[in-house]
Each structure stands twice: as structure tokens, then as C-alpha cells.
């Protein structure tokens with residue numbers, strides 16, 4: 001699972017959970033893949049991301065490198081910055097581990113790169 | 125016209141998608157045939173430029189026919205949402221086979237997991253939704269409403285031609301523009317026990333919905 005996807009997943013669907021975001025990450029296995037760099041796409045995604053959540057996620061995986069803690073100004077024109085964001089958001093992948101609901105502690109297992117967000121009937 | 129991989133090459137890629145091993149009837153599991161899937165994807169990209177460089181979702185991604193096709197057409201990322209673990213496993217094998225990495229899969233019940241932070245996030249949502257049988261009539265409309273929430277731009281979907289009036293009316297009341305891009309004949313394999321013939325032809329419409 002890529003960190004772009006993590007940036008959007010919540011556990012709000014659980015009964016009684018009010019925000020369910022961000023999901024904590026407990027990763028046992030992380031990999032890096034290669035994806036074509038598309039600067040326009042990255043520029044377009046940046047305003048939609050929850051930046052602190054992306055930063056925190058990358059940090060918890062030990063992959064934050066020298067990614068700035070805040071979005072920089074005029075990022076559209078800074079290819080170096082866009083490449084870093086591209087890498088963190090699309091190329092770093094959690095292979096195995098758990099996502100954890102910040103309110104209930106409910107674990108959503110990630111197996112083989114796929115988060116299982118299914119809930120039992122009594123959780124809905 | 126937008127640049128696009130040749131239709132024939134796309135169809136060849138989709139021909140080698142492995143199918144459901146034991147299709148689950150209640151989930152309406154069948155692969156979008158490669159001929160049909162490739163024409164849909166080719167139209168979406170070449171006519172509207174809605175795949176390449178976009179964030180794309182596939183609802184009920186199954187073995188990945190549309191997900192992989194969109195990834196082959198250079199979507200920046202395709203996120204496939206699928207409820208069934210067996211289908212996801214086959215899809216993963218297909219993804220490895222096709223050597224693509226611009227795909228993420230999420231196991232969830234699309235009808236129950238309302239991923240609210242995803243709302244308006246995707247550029248394009250694709251789907252070949254379950255059409256609904258007696259026990260879950262109208263499920264394709266629920267998929268459509270969810271798809272329209274997820275996309276800030278367009279949704280491409282298949283629905284039975286027999287429901288066209290209803291779909292167009294519903295789209296109007298939701299304030300979205302609906303166009304039937306093509307009328308297709310879909311030959312459903314008889315994974316359905318109650319079908320006596322080897323396959324049945326059903327008429328489906330290929331839609332483009334756009335938010336105004």
C-alpha cells in the first residue's frame with residue numbers, strides 16, 4: 001500500500017468513531033518500487049494531501065529522508081521537491097503490517113500490500 | 125484526440141488477464157471481456173484524456189481487467205476497491221504478470237466503507253458494477269452514487285440497457301450529466317447456475333457521467 005492511499009484511508013466507518021484519521025501505521029515489511037515521475041500529477045496532488053499525515057507516515061517508516069516538514073512555496077517549479085514527494089507518495093509501499101484506528105485501536109491488517117478494511121457486522 | 129496506446133495492443137494486454145477461479149454468484153463476478161474492456165478504456169483515454177496522468181479508482185475491481193488496463197494506459201495511480209479476497213489474489217497475480225506498479229488495491233465493501241477522505245479525490249472512477257439481482261436490486265445505482273462522490277470529474281460505468289430511463293432520470297436528479305457512449309451486447313458466461321444456455325447476451329450501455 002502506497003502512502004498516497006494511506007493519506008486517504010479512515011476508520012470512520014466503525015460505529016462510534018468520529019474522525020478515525022489518521023490511521024497509525026505499524027509496518028513489519030516495507031519496499032520501494034519505481035514509478036514514472038509525472039510532475040503535473042504530483043503538483044496537482046499536493047494541495048489534496050494531508051501533508052503532516054504524509055510526513056508522519058514517511059517518518060514512521062524511516063523513509064522521510066530530507067523531505068521538508070512543510071510544503072514549500074512555489075513547489076510547482078521545484079522539480080527536486082516534486083521528485084521527493086513523488087517518491088514518498090507513490091514509490092514507498094507497506095507490504096505487511098497493520099493500520100490502527102486512532103480511537104478504538106482496531107487493527108486493519110495489511111497483507112502482501114493490501115489493507116483489509118472489511119468490518120464485522122457488529123462493528124458497523 | 126488524446127494520445128493513447130493502440131487499441132489492438134491494449135486488447136492483447138487484457139486478453140491475458142486470468143479469470144475468477146470459482147466465481148461467486150452473489151457478488152456477480154465475471155471479467156469484463158477483453159474486447160469490451162479495451163474499447164471502453166481506449167475511448168476514455170483517446171476521446172476524453174481521462175486516464176493518462178490521472179488518479180483513477182475502479183469499484184469492484186475483481187481480477188483487475190479495468191484496473192490493469194487503466195494502469196497500462198499510464199494512469200498515475202489506479203486504486204482498485206474489491207470485497208473478495210480470492211478475486212484480490214488473482215488480481216495480484218495479474219498485476220505481477222503485467223509488471224506494473226502504478227496500482228494499489230484496497231479490500232473493502234464499497235457499499236459500507238464510505239471512505240470519506242476519498243470524496244472528490246479521484247479524477248476518474250471506472251466500474252463494471254454488479255447489476256443487482258432479486259436480492260440486491262438497485263446495487264448498481266448505489267455503486268454509481270458512491271462513484272460520483274469519489275470523483276471530482278467523471279465516472280465511466282456499465283448499466284443494463286433496460287434501466288436506461290431510470291438511470292438518466294436519477295442522474296438528472298443528482299445534477300450530473302449522463303451520456304450513453306455506446307450500446308453493447310455483453311455475453312455473460314454462465315457462471316450463473318440458473319442459466320441453461322452456455323452464455324446469455326444482455327444489452328448494456330456504456331456511460332460517461334460528468335459533474336457539472
Ligand SMILES: C[S@@+](CC[C@H](N)C(=O)[O-])C[C@H]1O[C@@H](n2cnc3c(N)ncnc32)[C@H](O)[C@@H]1O
Nearest residue numbers: 151154155156184185186189206207233234252
Ligand atoms: C462484474 S465484476 C467486475 C470485475 C472487474 N472490475 C472487471 O471489470 O473485470 C464485479 C466485481 O465487484 C465485486 N463486488 C461486488 N460487490 C461488492 C462490494 N459491495 N464491494 C466491493 N466489491 C464488490 C465483485 O466481487 C466483482 O469482482
